[in-house]
Amino acid sequence: MTFTINADQPTETLSNEIKEACKSTGFLYLTNTGIDSKEVFKISQNFFQDTSASDKADYRITTANEGYVNFGDELLDPSQPDKDLKEAFNFGVKSAFVDNSQSLPETFKGNNFQTLKEFSTNCYNLGIKLLHAFALSLDLESDYFTKFHSSSAPNSSTFRMLYYPPVEATTSNGSLRAGAHSDYGSLTFLFQNSEISGLQILKNGVWEDVEPVPNAVLVNIGDIMEFWTGGQFKSTTHRVVKPKMTEQSKPRQSLAYFFHPDDDAIVNAMDTTVESIKGLSTETSLTAYEYLHQRLRATYTSRKDV
Ligand SMILES: O=C(O)CCC(=O)C(=O)O
Ligand SMILES: [Fe+2]
Numbered sequence: 001m002t003f004t005i006n007a008d009q010p011t012e013t014l015s016n017e018i019k020e021a022c023k024s025t026g027f028l029y030l031t032n033t034g035i036d037s038k039e040v041f042k043i044s045q046n047f048f049q050d051t052s053a054s055d056k057a058d059y060r061i062t063t064a065n066e067g068y069v070n071f072g073d074e075l076l077d078p079s080q081p082d083k084d085l086k087e088a089f090n091f092g093v094k095s096a097f098v099d100n101s102q103s104l105p106e107t108f109k110g111n112n113f114q115t116l117k118e119f120s121t122n123c124y125n126l127g128i129k130l131l132h133a134f135a136l137s138l139d140l141e142s143d144y145f146t147k148f149h150s151s152s153a154p155n156s157s158t159f160r161m162l163y164y165p166p167v168e169a170t171t172s173n174g175s176l177r178a179g180a181h182s183d184y185g186s187l188t189f190l191f192q193n194s195e196i197s198g199l200q201i202l203k204n205g206v207w208e209d210v211e212p213v214p215n216a217v218l219v220n221i222g223d224i225m226e227f228w229t230g231g232q233f234k235s236t237t238h239r240v241v242k243p244k245m246t247e248q249s250k251p252r253q254s255l256a257y258f259f260h261p262d263d264d265a266i267v268n269a270m271d272t273t274v275e276s277i278k279g280l281s282t283e284t285s286l287t288a289y290e291y292l293h294q295r296l297r298a299t300y301t302s303r304k305d306v
Contacts, residue, residue, distance in 0.1 A: 026221030077179025230272030
């Protein structure tokens, strides 16, 4: 993982710099994003560590993919025998922060709500800047992608807090904190608490460590963007393994912002010589909503909510 790029530069230059990263692994670190995640990490830590199991259960994940994912609930890679070693909380970006319709635990209300909402808005704005840069790097009109990412239309963008408890505090035999998967949307921003290792990407059949870079935001391309660009941008498989022995007494925390197109956006693969991308014919024309649910169904045959 060698790409570390300064976000604070004109979109035209940014587009030149990110092009190679998007076409090779689809993973890159962005520095100087201006997004401060410190408070959000604290809010997340308080929720996972100080909320009772029964209070958490009141907000159990819904069929709309919003709410609390209990430890042992999720299996990102269904070929694995053991569930992921993690807890999570999903905010539907539109329902939590635009419509105020997602029911939230007390700890996410008041000032904390404002902090979370601002963080989510900052991620959205950075996402728009990157989508402009993506379009320019492919010699397209600069609004080619952004016009399908309005902040208010129905969309599946999700802000997710992740909490991986200390390994020694769990009794599971599982070895993966997050099973191998690729993300589904346009792009993902991942904020990590920098001292805990474990994230890996699959490159040419080999798992490679992605070491955290302090104060940088990890960006990765999602499946829908890979399809949209006719396979030019890569949505790479990744996972989170248990950390080094010396770090196993500490939890890993991360914050993921999954940026998706509007549900009704029609996604067609650009001119391409590739016949299919991740099992889907490039002749197919789908809405972003249909695409997402097709991918979810293919990956999570055991999930009831799709
Ligand atoms: O927690 C992490 O570092 C990665 C999580 C991830 O890849 C995901 O939730 O999609
Ligand atoms: Fe992921």
